[in-house]
Amino acid sequence: MAIxxxxxxxxxxxxxxxxxxxxxxxxxxxxxxxxxxxTGDFTLPRKKNRQGQFKLTVEDGEVFTCMTSDFFLEDADAxxxxxWDMIRERQDLHFHIITKRIxxxxxxxxxxxxxxxxxxxxxxxxxxxxxxxxxxxxxxxxPILHRKIISEPMLGELNIEKYLATGLIEQVICGGESGDKxxxxxxxxxxxxxxxCIRCGIPFVFKxxxxxxxxxxxxxxxxxxxxxxxxxxxxxxxxxxxGSADAIRYHLPERSELFTRLGQSDFRSRFHLSEKxxxxxxxxxxxxxxxxxxxxxxxRLSAENPANDGKQTPMKGHPVFLAQHATACCCRGCLEKWxxxxxxxxxxxxxxxxxxxxxxxxxxxxxDAN
Ligand code: SF4
Ligand SMILES: [Zn+2]
Numbered sequence: 144m145a146i147x148x149x150x151x152x153x154x155x156x157x158x159x160x161x162x163x164x165x166x167x168x169x170x171x172x173x174x175x176x177x178x179x180x181x182t183g184d185f186t187l188p189r190k191k192n193r194q195g196q197f198k199l200t201v202e203d204g205e206v207f208t209c210m211t212s213d214f215f216l217e218d219a220d221a222x223x224x225x226x227w228d229m230i231r232e233r234q235d236l237h238f239h240i241i242t243k244r245i246x247x248x249x250x251x252x253x254x255x256x257x258x259x260x261x262x263x264x265x266x267x268x269x270x271x272x273x274x275x276x277x278x279x280x281x282x283x284x285x286p287i288l289h290r291k292i293i294s295e296p297m298l299g300e301l302n303i304e305k306y307l308a309t310g311l312i313e314q315v316i317c318g319g320e321s322g323d324k325x326x327x328x329x330x331x332x333x334x335x336x337x338x339x340c341i342r343c344g345i346p347f348v349f350k351x352x353x354x355x356x357x358x359x360x361x362x363x364x365x366x367x368x369x370x371x372x373x374x375x376x377x378x379x380x381x382x383x384x385x386g387s388a389d390a391i392r393y394h395l396p397e398r399s400e401l402f403t404r405l406g407q408s409d410f411r412s413r414f415h416l417s418e419k420x421x422x423x424x425x426x427x428x429x430x431x432x433x434x435x436x437x438x439x440x441x442x443r444l445s446a447e448n449p450a451n452d453g454k455q456t457p458m459k460g461h462p463v464f465l466a467q468h469a470t471a472c473c474c475r476g477c478l479e480k481w482x483x484x485x486x487x488x489x490x491x492x493x494x495x496x497x498x499x500x501x502x503x504x505x506x507x508x509x510x511d512a513n
Pocket of ligand 2 (some may be wrong): 453471472473474475476477478
């Protein structure tokens with residue numbers, strides 16, 4: 144990995160810029176970050192060492208471009224074409240360009256851009272829902288071959304599933320804000336975007352906790368040096384098909400505590416068995432119903448990314464379906480929210496047994512009630 148900063152300095156544009164690290168770092172050395180200047184590294188992709196070899200080599204692989212500015216900044220309009228020329232020359236490298244100014248992209252591309260260049264990935268920042276809903280439709284409409292979304296600093300809940308469902312996004316990266324004035328990042332926001340990625344089969348990276356991290360309503364102040372390490376340790380990144388979520392540590396809830404919580408939910412406690420369903424259970428017997436439950440759990444819930452997740456459990460047609468909705472065992476999102484079983488992993492046999500036990504508990508209670 145290498146960094147190429149052809150120019151330095153930027154202008155604050157949206158809420159994500161409030162505590163911009165370029166400004167913070169420049170302020171600490173008495174520099175004005177709003178003055179945009181070409182750097183000595185402007186021609187880095189062309190630079191060679193004494194042996195006549197390129198300074199940036201294939202081993203560097205990814206070149207993160209314009210990390211102390213924005214590649215599509217107006218101030219750089221006169222310089223950008225030369226950068227495109229250098230990028231065109233270096234097709235042995237892969238350039239990542241991160242921008243908050245995707246609305247300037249169409250005006251800024253080189254004449255031979257066509258459908259996009261294979262060795263360029265464009266990453267856009269979406270710090271909140273408002274900016275996601277503005278930038279993502281533009282992003283998806285443009286000729287780009289490789290697209291990523293970065294939500295860092297993540298400033299609120301984000302629902303981007305309809306954009307992810309287009310299949311045009313290759314990766315989503317989320318993280319909190321660092322620095323003394325950092326705004327909080329809630330782990331629930333991270334989990335929610337992660338579930339959206341899993342449902343769409345898109346890799347997800349939980350990059351850093353940020354300095355103020357909220358988990359289960361508690362606020363944690365995390366030292367700079369631990370922010371990335373903690374995120375990595377959590378196991379919450381998701382790469383389809385790797386079983387990475389098996390690293391997540393959690394405890395299955397205690398069943399009486401679970402039923403107390405379910406009882407407090409208007410939605411969950413609305414579900415009941417009808418007389419017809421009770422008669423069906425009496426006719427089949429509990430052992431048969433249990434085997435049906437095992438079957439549904441195995442076939443509809445247990446895969447790493449079950450088909451149609453969130454919609455795989457009908458609202459009627461079998462007493463087990465009702466039990467699933469009543470106990471929040473209906474989909475992987477509900478299993479994560481209510482039972483702490485992480486989405487994005489294959490359910491282990493003991494997890495499947497736990498779910499079936501919960502379903503049968505509920506069914507038994509319903510049959511006993513008059
Ligand atoms: S666009 Fe990026 S570099 Fe520019 S001010 Fe905002 S956060 Fe800083
Ligand atoms: Zn559900």
